[in-house]
Amino acid sequence: MLEFDIAPAERRPAAERAALLADPGFGRVFTDHMVTIRYGGGDEGEGWRDARLIPFGPLSLSPATAALHYGQELFEGLKAYVLPDGGIGLFRPEANARRLNATADRLAMPQLPEELFLKAVRTLVEADRDWVPAGEGQSLYLRPFMIAMDPFLGVRPSSEYLFAVIASPAGAYFSGGAKPVTVWISQDYSRAAPGGTGHVKAAANYAVSLRAQAQAQDAGCDQTVFLDAVEHRWIEESGSMNLFFVYGSAEAPVLVTPPLNGSILPGVTRDSVLTLARHRGWAVRERPYSVDEWRTDAANGTLLETFACGTGVVITSIGRARSHDGEFAIGGGAEGPVTAQIRDCLVGIQRGRAEDPFGWSVRV
Incomplete structure (x- = not known):
């Protein structure tokens, strides 16, 4: 199991975070950190490597990155919730890990060990637990995704990939909340x-x-x-x-x-x-x-x-x-x-x- 290198972000002030959590909407506000894990391209050859918790921010990509040209990219979605005792809970994360690997198999991408998927999600939620909103109907939406990273225009599966997890505090998906x-x-x-x-x-x-x-x-x-x-x-x-x-x-x-x-x-x-x-x-x-x-x-x-x-x-x-x-x-x-x-x-x-x-x- 990979160990995560931790590079803490400069956290936003509590007052700013509270203002954002008061009405987060869906998918427009993001937490302080993100998780990244790379596959292939390292000194040790193939395999998952470089697991990191880093500040949320832009990715650096070659204009020839394979995902941009051939759509070899996937994602998942799950949520974290504030529990009655103040703890944080995830809902069926292992099901998302299995489905991510089913998608990876269909798209000729490498499968991520289920334990590593779960550890990546936990690492991000633990780091940004203050971003899990406690309001009725609110949650922390987690978006794991994977993209092909080869800077190559040939039509074939990539040899390098980036897996990442980002998080976004969320309110109701549809405006107006729970109504038909x-x-x-x-x-x-x-x-x-x-x-x-x-x-x-x-x-x-x-x-x-x-x-x-x-x-x-x-x-x-x-x-x-x-x-x-x-x-x-x-x-x-x-x-x-x-x-x-x-x-x-x-x-x-x-x-x-x-x-x-x-x-x-x-x-x-x-x-x-x-x-x-x-x-x-x-x-x-x-x-x-x-x-x-x-x-x-x-x-x-x-x-x-x-x-x-x-x-x-x-x-x-x-x-x-x-x-x-x-x-x-x-x-x-x-x-x-x-x-x-x-x-x-x-x-x-x-x-x-x-x-x-x-x-x-x-x-x-």
Whole structure:
């Protein structure tokens, strides 16, 4: 296991930090430090080396850096929370470590030992624990990422890589907090295709979603829902969220979600929702779900609720959906009781306020 060289940053004054934490938004404020680990290119040849905690700041890159030309780059996202006793907790970081390595394998990048991933995250959180906001709905968002570093324009996997972790105190992902959002069903653009990279956290997946997201914003929507790339019929996921559809009743709900088919990201929050639902005795159906079924069942009342989930958004209700074919509401456009229950249960575990029978919460 690598040991980290520590180069402490000059910490910002407490008053300045407190002002930033009062309303951090999402992804616009960053802590004092960052972690970096390099792969390859050293005197000892291949392998991970030079693990460091350093002041947050710019990276120095050659204009020929491979990541800039061929998109060989990946990222992860997880959060740290203030616990009731004042400690700091992480939520399922080992799941993010495993998914990062699945992405690395798909992109022909080196896998990072899970223990080193966890140590990198812990090192940064311990150094910047004063940046973990304690307000309701707030957290410290952690962004591990890896980029190809070869200054070479040939099309091949890089031989050198940089892994880094940065941190950003975060409030609500959507402006206005926890309220039903409106989504745009994209009929013009596809997010992923069979055999591609839709099932991993490749940075390029998000680049191809941005034009569709701009279209959604032009239509007055908060997010985009993507359909499959072959038939343009089956719902896959949103730009940053997995999707669930609630049938049955509030007392005995049935949760339907599209199956992991090679073009849907296996979200850590998605997996947590499935586990929590089954633990409660709720029925779960992982099956193909069409946009026509969504529209029809919302109109006739068979569909009770729709919600989306992800690290950034946690659990958010979808109240309305729009497309070139018109608009429809789900459950009258209001958040339903099942969405509220599953969010309260998940957030309770994340923040150490509820029993954690799964061992998901990891104290720093």
